[in-house]
Amino acid sequence: MYLQTLQRNWEKFGREDPLWAIATVPEKFNNKWEPDEFFATGRRKVALLEKWMDANGLPRSRRLALDFGCGVGRLTQSLASLFERCVGVDIAQSMIDQARRFNRHGAKCTYVLNDFPDLRRFKSGTFDLIYTEHVLQHIHPRVSLGYVREFVRVLAPGGLLAFQAPCKLHRFEFPNTGLKAEVRVSAPFVSMEEGGRAAISVRVKNTGDHVWGKTVEPPLPMRVVVHWCTPDGQVLHPFHCSQTIPGELLPGQEADIDIPLRSPATCGRFLAVIEVVDFNEKPLPDGGCTPVVVEAAIEPSSETRENRAKAGSEADRPVMEMHALPMDVVVRTIEQAGGKVVEARSNSPRNCHTQGWYYVTR
Structure with a gap:
């Protein structure tokens, strides 16, 4: 197994x-x-x-x-x-x-x-x-x-x-204060087919007191993550996408990141909840990042039933142990x-x- x-x-x-x-x-x-x-x-x-x-x-x-x-x-x-x-x-x-x-x-x-x-x-x-x-x-x-x-x-x-x-x-250690982020997206709505993909442009701003990155001292690498939720906020697929913010980001600086969003397994209306977390995928302390919500409409696929079933499995994201x-x-x-x-x-x-x-x- x-x-x-x-x-x-x-x-x-x-x-x-x-x-x-x-x-x-x-x-x-x-x-x-x-x-x-x-x-x-x-x-x-x-x-x-x-x-x-x-x-x-x-x-x-x-x-x-x-x-x-x-x-x-x-x-x-x-x-x-x-x-x-x-x-x-x-x-x-x-x-x-x-x-x-x-x-x-x-x-x-x-x-x-x-x-x-x-x-x-x-x-x-x-x-x-x-x-x-x-x-x-x-x-x-x-x-x-x-x-x-x-x-x-x-x-x-x-x-x-x-x-x-x-x-x-190695496990990175993060401070309990001063980690804050602001997230903006290029569009508040996205449409894709069942099992399909879409790209979301995300702009992340370091609004805290610390420099982010693996190469700074102390190292504070950060990630942008996406959670799939139902319209009423129930989490279906936590950490469906996780991407490390590249390079270094000083307080006040911004970075543009393209997130490859992949659909949930079924058709309907969903919410893609996007936020910045630390490298260990823990939320920033003291509500340091307010998540941004993108509405998503997942339409029936034009593929065959067999291909739809195969594509639907893509909702389960791969894990790198x-x-x-x-x-x-x-x-x-x-x-x-x-x-x-x-x-x-x-x-x-x-x-x-x-x-x-x-x-x-x-």
């Missing part, structure tokens, strides 16, 4: 905003990544991995590599320049389809759906390299640690397992599975999760 839910979430991310779901830069939300720019980030990451490989003499063979949680192939495409063949696996068919479309290496690079809690598709000792980054953090530890054990199983002798997983999650794996737990899991930890290190970037990096062989 858990994997089915996880798969549904990532299927939607893959259909709606696949590049941002992989590299969640606020400024790139709502399909603003340019593919060339996006894949360049993968080349930089693989270049760092190659440097480690050259310095440590692992893996001993560069025949076959596995990119676990490959998404649209950001890392797989770069690994294909270093290995004879590469395989990318992902839980979402929508991501696999995009990866095949972006593939520039032909049969040298293949993509496979893997919706199992293990890697049963592959024999033990298959891969010379197994690489995954910013994937395990989105999977509950009771499942992700099982994948770690499987990584060791399918790793070839003399191979290299290299992966990242947060050791500790975030989990930490303590380093001692990861190392113990690797060793119990028969792996040898060559290097395990952590770093704590400012205002970010504490990251663990693991380099393992057999």
Whole structure:
């Protein structure tokens, strides 16, 4: 059941905003990544991995590599320049389809759906390299640690397992006073078809005493969120859309944000309630933001009944989970599975999760 839910979430991310779901830069939300720019980030990451490989003499063979949680192939495409063949696996068919479309290496690079809690598709000792980054953090530890054990199983002798997983999650702290915001919208009414989409232009003003943003000190990142409600105010879909306000916003400054609004599951009249909340999705203290209401008319879809039912499911928004794996737990899991930890290190970037990096062989 858990994997089915996880798969549904990532299927939607893959259909709606696949590049941002992989590299969640606020400024790139709502399909603003340019593919060339996006894949360049993968080349930089693989270049760092190659440097480690050259310095440590692992893996001993560069025949076959596995990119676990490959998404649209950001890392797989770069690994294909270093290995004879590469395989990318992902839980979402929508991501696999995009990866095949972006593939520039032909049969040298293949993509496979893997919706199992293990890697049963592959024999033990298959891969010379197994690489995954910013994937395990989105999977509950009771499942992700099982994948770690499987990584060791399918790793070839003399191979290299290299992966990242947060050791500790960072949580932003917000003041109890001085956080205030004003929200305005471009239009008080929107119309869309059942299962359809519409864009709402939102202007946010920082009317409080603090600078907003992840890069300021102290960091105070803020979000614009949308809740779907009935005309009498009953909340149907809380936090139906959540978008981080990009950059820094000083007191008195404004920012314009386009919100990709997706309809509730049924036709009728609804209210889209828009407000600013802190990064932890808590309301601003002391009524610091008065929500703005946009009336919405959801009309019957012109699509077939089957397509309407499929589109109606879009009312359930995808969730991007975030989990930490303590380093001692990861190392113990690797060793119990028969792996040898060559290097395990952590770093704590400012205002970010504490990251663990693991380099393992057999």
